[in-house]
Structures are given as C-alpha cells and as structure tokens.
Amino acid sequence: MLSPEKNERLTRVGPGTPMGELLRRYWWPVATHDMATRVPRRRRLLGEDLVLYRDGNGTVGLLAEQCPHRRAALWLGCTESTGLRCGYHGWLFDETGACLEQPGEPADSTFRNRIRATSYPVQELGGLVFAYLGPLPAPELPRYDLFVWDDAWRDIGHAELPCNFVQIMENSVDPYHVEWLHGRYGSFLKELDGGAPVPVVTKKHVKVAFEVFEHGILKRRVLEGHTEDDDDWRIGHPLVFPHMLRVGAAGLATFQIRVPIDDENTWHVWYQTYRPEGGAPAQTDVPVYEVPLRDADGEWLRDYVDGQDIVAWITQGRISDRSLEHLGKSDLGVILLRKLYAEQMAVVAGGGDPLGTRRDPHDVIDLPMERDKFGSAVEFRQVWMRESSVRYSPIRAEVLELFGDPVPTWA
Amino acid sequence: MSHCAVCGATLDDAGFVQEYWVGDDRQFLCWCAACGAMSTVVLTAAVVSHEPEH
Numbered sequence: 001m002l003s004p005e006k007n008e009r010l011t012r013v014g015p016g017t018p019m020g021e022l023l024r025r026y027w028w029p030v031a032t033h034d035m036a037t038r039v040p041r042r043r044r045l046l047g048e049d050l051v052l053y054r055d056g057n058g059t060v061g062l063l064a065e066q067c068p069h070r071r072a073a074l075w076l077g078c079t080e081s082t083g084l085r086c087g088y089h090g091w092l093f094d095e096t097g098a099c100l101e102q103p104g105e106p107a108d109s110t111f112r113n114r115i116r117a118t119s120y121p122v123q124e125l126g127g128l129v130f131a132y133l134g135p136l137p138a139p140e141l142p143r144y145d146l147f148v149w150d151d152a153w154r155d156i157g158h159a160e161l162p163c164n165f166v167q168i169m170e171n172s173v174d175p176y177h178v179e180w181l182h183g184r185y186g187s188f189l190k191e192l193d194g195g196a197p198v199p200v201v202t203k204k205h206v207k208v209a210f211e212v213f214e215h216g217i218l219k220r221r222v223l224e225g226h227t228e229d230d231d232d233w234r235i236g237h238p239l240v241f242p243h244m245l246r247v248g249a250a251g252l253a254t255f256q257i258r259v260p261i262d263d264e265n266t267w268h269v270w271y272q273t274y275r276p277e278g279g280a281p282a283q284t285d286v287p288v289y290e291v292p293l294r295d296a297d298g299e300w301l302r303d304y305v306d307g308q309d310i311v312a313w314i315t316q317g318r319i320s321d322r323s324l325e326h327l328g329k330s331d332l333g334v335i336l337l338r339k340l341y342a343e344q345m346a347v348v349a350g351g352g353d354p355l356g357t358r359r360d361p362h363d364v365i366d367l368p369m370e371r372d373k374f375g376s377a378v379e380f381r382q383v384w385m386r387e388s389s390v391r392y393s394p395i396r397a398e399v400l401e402l403f404g405d406p407v408p409t410w411a
Numbered sequence: 412m413s414h415c416a417v418c419g420a421t422l423d424d425a426g427f428v429q430e431y432w433v434g435d436d437r438q439f440l441c442w443c444a445a446c447g448a449m450s451t452v453v454l455t456a457a458v459v460s461h462e463p464e465h
Binding site: 346 | 423424425426427428429430431432433440442444449
C-alpha cells in the first residue's frame with residue numbers, strides 16, 4: 001500500500017508538482033521526425049498543450065498552444081520561411097518565442113518587442129524530436145547509443161495509452177511478470193487457439209536484483225537452468241531514469257520510452273534498432289508506424305508481448321490506486337523505483353541536477369545490455385520479431401532477412 | 412510510519428513510505444529526505460527465537 005498522498009505525489013506531472021518539476025529536468029521525445037512539418041501539429045507533454053512546426057528554413061519550433069495575442073490556438077497557423085504565423089490575426093513568432101510581426105498594429109509600433117510566445121528548446125536526434133520544458137540553461141540532450149549509432153537500422157512504433165506513465169515504468173522493474181503475463185497467459189491464449197506455448201519467456205525466475213547506477217536502475221536475473229555467469233545476471237539491462245527501458249539481445253536493442261502526455265495519458269514509443277554483427281547497410285529513412293491497441297471487434301489486443309503489457313498497464317486504471325494494492329517481496333524493484341522518484345524529487349527541490357542529467361558535451365552514452373538474453377540471442381530475436389510490437393513494423397520482412405535467423409519450429 | 416526510524420524527522424511530503432509483505436510480516440520501506448537514510452521497519456507477527464540446549 002502507498003498512501004493516497006504519496007501516490008498523488010508520484011503520479012502528477014503538471015507544472016508546479018514535485019514529479020512535474022523532476023521530469024522537467026529531462027529532455028523528452030515530443031514527436032517523431034515525420035510530425036515536424038510545415039503543417040503545425042498539436043502535441044501535449046507533461047500536461048502542457050504545445051504546437052510543433054518546421055518552418056521554411058527547416059527550423060523546428062515548439063510553442064505553447066495559445067497565441068499570446070487573443071489566445072487562439074497556434075496550430076491554426078501557417079509556417080513562413082522563418083517562424084509560425086498565427087492564423088487569427090497574423091502575428092508571427094520564431095522558435096525562441098520572439099514576436100517578429102504584428103500586421104494589424106501601427107507600422108511604428110514597438111508593441112511586438114514586449115510580446116513573447118512561450119517557447120521551448122527542441123533538438124532532433126535519431127528520428128525523434130526532443131523537447132525540454134524545464135528551467136534554463138537546459139542540460140545536454142543525452143546521446144544514448146541507440147540514438148546515435150551510424151551502422152544500425154531503426155524503426156519507431158508509437159501509441160497513446162490511457163494511463164499514467166509510472167505504472168508503465170513499474171513494469172520495467174517487475175521481472176516476474178515476464179514468466180506469468182507473457183509466459184503463462186500468453187501461452188494460455190495460444191493454447192486456446194491450438195498453438196504451442198511461447199518459448200523463452202516461460203522460464204522461471206530463480207533470482208532477481210536491482211541496483212541504482214548512474215543511468216537509472218540496472219536489473220539482473222537468473223533464470224531456471226541458468227547461472228550467474230549468464231549475461232542476464234552478469235550484465236543485465238537498465239531502466240534508464242526516469243522514462244525508458246532498454247531491452248533486447250545481440251543486434252536487436254529497443255528503448256521503450258514512456259512520455260507523459262499528462263497525468264492520465266502516456267505516449268509510448270518503441271524505438272527499435274537492428275544492428276547485426278558487422279553493422280547494417282545505410283538506411284535512408286527511419287520508418288514510423290502506429291502500434292494498434294484494439295482488434296477489429298474493439299477488443300484490446302493481447303495476443304503478443306507488448307499487447308499483454310499494455311492491457312496490464314491500462315487495466316490498473318488511469319492512475320493506479322496504490323492505496324489498494326498489496327505488494328510482496330517480489331515487488332522490491334517497484335518499491336525501489338518509487339523510492340528513487342521520491343529521492344530525485346528531493347534533489348530537484350534542493351536545487352540539484354537529478355540522476356542521469358548531463359551537463360558535459362559528449363559523443364555517446366553506452367548502456368549495458370545482455371548479448372544472450374534469456375540464454376540465447378538468436379532465440380530471443382526469434383521471439384521478439386514475432387511476439388513484440390515489431391510485428392507491425394513496415395520493415396519487419398527486411399529485418400528478418402538482415403539477421404537471417406532460422407524460422408523457429410514454434411512459429 | 413510517519414517518522415524516520417533513524418533521525419526522527421517527519422516522513423510527510425518529501426519522505427517515502429511503502430508498505431509490503433514478507434510472509435506474515437508487514438514491512439515498510441522508508442526513505443528520509445532529511446537524513447537520506449533508507450530503512451526497513453518490520454512489524455512482526457511473532458518474535459521467533461531458538462531454544463537453547465537445556
């Protein structure tokens with residue numbers, strides 16, 4: 001049980017809340033590259049309504065949704081060679097929020113010099129547009145390895161999920177759910193359809209461990225039949241604080257990025273990289289696709305790993321009522337994560353930089369991850385390519401060919 | 412749990428208190444924003460000891 005007051009503190013992401021202030025110290029993906037175009041696009045991040053655009057010069061801007069003039073939405077606007085012009089009266093703003101033109105005002109007026117749109121810094125990296133909503137100066141945009149490798153293919157899946165981001169993050173420090181939600185329940189669904197159980201994810205957890213390190217929480221596990229010499233324990237993989245899971249096996253690595261839209265909605269991004277031994281040929285464009293949530297009958301999709309996760313997250317409610325939960329010893333990873341959020345809120349309240357923020361320019365941040373996940377890279381890739389959100393990737397066939405793994409007997 | 416078991420500061424607001432169970436024992440993981448201590452408080456269902464040779 002967590003008290004209602006602590007739960008409130010843990011889950012509210014808007015401006016002025018302790019969690020909201022913590023999260024505003026990080027760069028967040030606010031869009032995929034294809035969303036930043038000449039057509040202004042509405043986005044919502046950390047409870048703030050925003051407008052994203054790319055002007056004629058190619059500069060990407062992110063402004064608060066409402067025009068400072070008469071409060072009309074700036075997505076009702078047109079991009080010019082420089083900046084975004086409000087569609088209502090033509091006031092023009094650049095990416096810094098400076099007002100460049102006020103067409104209806106007298107020609108000699110200096111009024112525009114006293115007007116600013118609320119603007120936020122943005123940067124593009126690896127096919128995503130990142131935004132920073134916190135106090136300036138902004139920290140460096142962390143150049144995590146998957147975003148910057150130049151010899152990998154990528155694709156980006158995404159979906160808006162109707163729940164708070166913390167209950168999604170908690171899933172990433174809950175190893176036992178793998179053998180039950182994906183192993184038993186996933187296999188149960190396949191049994192009903194006359195299929196074979198899902199391999200690999202059914203293995204029983206013998207031991208799990210969590211340690212806070214410079215990037216978040218490093219998660220380790222020993223599965224039945226394995227030892228501490230296996231990668232799952234020796235290397236593990238991280239929850240990247242405060243918002244990502246790094247997961248995969250040799251050549252196939254994913255960031256699952258949980259972006260709080262507001263208290264009750266999360267933009268989930270599956271950022272996949274494919275990097276076989278020796279590297280992948282050059283990729284001209286990063287494909288983007290939406291991950292469907294429901295089947296043709298309107299039922300939540302749950303016949304694959306990510307669908308099962310999604311349903312487990314959203315059925316907890318928009319904001320899980322943790323005052324009604326009953327945690328056990330197998331939930332210590334979840335408890336550690338909640339404690340880490342509380343601790344880092346206090347760091348920010350004290351004026352410090354929270355865990356994982358970088359002020360130093362850097363080329364790449366390498367993160368640990370198993371090569372042989374669950375005992376075998378090939379077997380894990382075989383499962384992941386068929387039982388994860390990758391099944392919706394527009395380049396799935398090409399990726400299967402890229403790795404050349406044999407088709408498993410269970411498929 | 413409303414106060415830190417280490418320094419006695421209040422665990423309201425910034426402090427963290429999480430209840431969980433280990434068998435019959437009700438436990439609270441506490442983190443104190445004042446002193447930084449992380450502690451586990453165990454409300455035991457019974458105190459079990461060994462019986463010495465006699």
